[in-house]
Amino acid sequence: MNQPKTIHELEQKSIQYRRKTLQIIKQAKAGHTGGSLSAVDILNVLYNRVMNVSPENFHDPDRDRFVQSKGHSVEALYVVLADQGFYPMAALDTLNQYQSHFIGHPTRKVNGVEQNTGALGHGLSLAVGMALAAKKDGRSYRVFTLLGDGELEEGSNWEASMSAAHYGLDNLTVIIDYNTLQITGPIESVTGITRLPEKFAAFGYAVRQVDGNSIPALTAVFDQLPFAPGQPNLILAHTVKGKGVSFIENQVGWHHRVPTDAEFAAALLELDEAEQAWERSNGSR
Amino acid sequence: MEAGKANLEVFAATLLRLAQADRDILVVTSDSRGSGKLGPFAQALPQQIVEIGIAEQNLVGVSAGLASAGKKVFAVSPACFLTARGLEQIKNDVAYSDNPVKVVGISAGVSYGALGSTHHSLHDLAALQAINNIDIVVPADNFETRAVIETAVSYPRPLYIRFGKAAMPHLHAPDAHFAIGKAITLMEGSDVTFIAIGETVARAAQAAHLLAAQGIAAGVISMHTLKPLDATAVLRAAASSQAIITVEEHSVYGGLGSTVAALLLQNRLNPAFKIVGIPDEYTVTGSQSEIFAHYGITPAALAATAQSLLFDPQMSQIHADFLD
Numbered sequence: 001m002n003q004p005k006t007i008h009e010l011e012q013k014s015i016q017y018r019r020k021t022l023q024i025i026k027q028a029k030a031g032h033t034g035g036s037l038s039a040v041d042i043l044n045v046l047y048n049r050v051m052n053v054s055p056e057n058f059h060d061p062d063r064d065r066f067v068q069s070k071g072h073s074v075e076a077l078y079v080v081l082a083d084q085g086f087y088p089m090a091a092l093d094t095l096n097q098y099q100s101h102f103i104g105h106p107t108r109k110v111n112g113v114e115q116n117t118g119a120l121g122h123g124l125s126l127a128v129g130m131a132l133a134a135k136k137d138g139r140s141y142r143v144f145t146l147l148g149d150g151e152l153e154e155g156s157n158w159e160a161s162m163s164a165a166h167y168g169l170d171n172l173t174v175i176i177d178y179n180t181l182q183i184t185g186p187i188e189s190v191t192g193i194t195r196l197p198e199k200f201a202a203f204g205y206a207v208r209q210v211d212g213n214s215i216p217a218l219t220a221v222f223d224q225l226p227f228a229p230g231q232p233n234l235i236l237a238h239t240v241k242g243k244g245v246s247f248i249e250n251q252v253g254w255h256h257r258v259p260t261d262a263e264f265a266a267a268l269l270e271l272d273e274a275e276q277a278w279e280r281s282n283g284s285r
Numbered sequence: 286m287e288a289g290k291a292n293l294e295v296f297a298a299t300l301l302r303l304a305q306a307d308r309d310i311l312v313v314t315s316d317s318r319g320s321g322k323l324g325p326f327a328q329a330l331p332q333q334i335v336e337i338g339i340a341e342q343n344l345v346g347v348s349a350g351l352a353s354a355g356k357k358v359f360a361v362s363p364a365c366f367l368t369a370r371g372l373e374q375i376k377n378d379v380a381y382s383d384n385p386v387k388v389v390g391i392s393a394g395v396s397y398g399a400l401g402s403t404h405h406s407l408h409d410l411a412a413l414q415a416i417n418n419i420d421i422v423v424p425a426d427n428f429e430t431r432a433v434i435e436t437a438v439s440y441p442r443p444l445y446i447r448f449g450k451a452a453m454p455h456l457h458a459p460d461a462h463f464a465i466g467k468a469i470t471l472m473e474g475s476d477v478t479f480i481a482i483g484e485t486v487a488r489a490a491q492a493a494h495l496l497a498a499q500g501i502a503a504g505v506i507s508m509h510t511l512k513p514l515d516a517t518a519v520l521r522a523a524a525s526s527q528a529i530i531t532v533e534e535h536s537v538y539g540g541l542g543s544t545v546a547a548l549l550l551q552n553r554l555n556p557a558f559k560i561v562g563i564p565d566e567y568t569v570t571g572s573q574s575e576i577f578a579h580y581g582i583t584p585a586a587l588a589a590t591a592q593s594l595l596f597d598p599q600m601s602q603i604h605a606d607f608l609d
Contacts, residue, residue: 061355108382115353116382119373125343126378129350132335136311136356156374159343166338 069123086112121154150182165204212237364390394534411539474504
């Protein structure tokens with residue numbers, strides 16, 4: 001496992017991850033911009049602070065496991081895995097290209113990816129199976145899965161939730177990237193995805209809510225795992241779709257829009273300014 | 286032919302025996318332990334049965350997660366629900382992600398008889414054949430069932446196994462050889478060869494005996510593995526007999542017959558040929574054997590099909606009509 005990094009260091013990583021995510025989407029001329037940017041900080045904290053998984057132990061049965069159920073936000077995942085050393089960052093130049101292993105949804109052809117995902121409503125059942133296997137085998141590894149909020153419209157998530165609670169999977173943590181937007185519009189305008197904390201609690205989760213774009217807040221909530229013995233953990237991560245670039249934030253149209261040259265330059269400028277501000281803060285937190 | 290048990294019972298007994306010696310074997314069920322004759326398994330090995338409830342998507346997804354962590358997983362549910370409700374999970378979480386789950390469709394085909402089309406699985410072979418990275422086995426008798434379950438435990442690839450619940454006669458000697466992907470020839474025949482799968486094999490074998498009494502040499506192949514298909518066995522049969530009849534408890538579209546037809550044509554073979562299965566219509570109401578009889582899947586009807594294929598000038602006329 002990597003040396004634990006400070007919150008200050010992780011905040012810089014998030015800026016760098018956002019820059020690289022935009023760059024590979026721009027280069028590939030395709031990608032899920034808004035959802036990747038909303039999920040960056042969650043992936044950052046998971047891989048750099050929380051999970052015991054690395055290129056060295058990826059085939060160890062005791063490694064922690066991550067399943068990205070919202071597979072469309074693959075660009076952020078590929079960037080974070082490259083930063084972990086699963087492959088060179090330059091490999092991402094082939095994203096979506098003919099015969100590339102870097103498919104536009106997570107694939108086990110890419111080192112570091114546990115399961116092929118992309119169709120919504122699959123990751124939670126997979127994660128339940130993995131967590132149940134740990135219980136059966138007396139292993140102490142933990143399982144994390146990241147779901148979108150619109151994804152919760154798939155009924156299979158609620159089937160899986162019943163099993164997670166039934167088997168008392170406190171080694172399972174479900175994170176909802178609650179950016180409140182899906183491709184058609186605000187999730188509550190699409191269908192009745194309301195009262196999520198109450199729904200998840202009623203399904204048997206120990207629920208925590210957090211600012212999902214705050215490194216210190218995410219770090220603090222993951223440090224509390226497991227939230228309650230014998231209950232699966234659920235983190236409702238309130239995020240901003242497109243977080244980090246002002247004109248992408250909270251814009252439905254940026255679900256899978258690719259920046260123009262001018263937008264890309266403006267986005268990089270904002271991220272550069274954010275990094276300069278980070279340097280001035282210099283760990284004073 | 287000597288009477289045997291239902292393949293379903295042999296499956297359950299074999300799995301219990303194997304699981305008692307291997308704690309990594311897990312059975313995952315969707316409120317289906319009763320339908321699967323798995324009550325004794327649940328009683329003997331409560332830690333090795335995972336109950337999901339009536340939720341086939343989750344059944345398959347959880348099974349894939351368990352298999353990814355090294356468990357030897359049999360996901361057991363009626364074929365009709367398992368391969369329709371759970372199809373995307375079979376496609377993505379088992380086949381595409383390469384998690385070697387043994388997907389077991391019980392009470393397959395028209396086993397549920399008069400319960401109707403909601404409970405029939407006449408689409409499953411077609412749907413799963415079109416998915417990369419999952420093999421398909423439909424055992425014909427108790428021997429093939431026992432053998433495929435024994436093979437499945439350590440089989441490194443995703444596997445779909447489907448069978449029914451009617452008692453099956455013994456078709457093979459106890460020392461017969463079973464391997465996935467290798468058809469078993471029960472009888473050789475230079476006039477006509479039945480290539481059959483699953484519970485229809487016994488009926489084809491009885492038809493061959495009727496034909497022998499009429500002086501017609503009929504062969505029978507148990508094509509227990511639909512995918513990967515034993516192409517050599519098919520091509521050899523087509524080369525050595527004048528007519529080929531495929532028989533299956535499945536839609537005539539997309540199952541054994543379609544696959545054999547494609548193989549023959551692409552090898553420039555053109556024997557007299559008939560696909561016997563369930564036609565594209567609302568399936569008649571009745572028990573499994575009544576449905577079989579309605580659609581010509583009885584020994585007498587199969588023998589008559591062979592006779593007409595070999596000798597009826599009208600069958601040749603049909604071919605000529607298409608040429609006009």
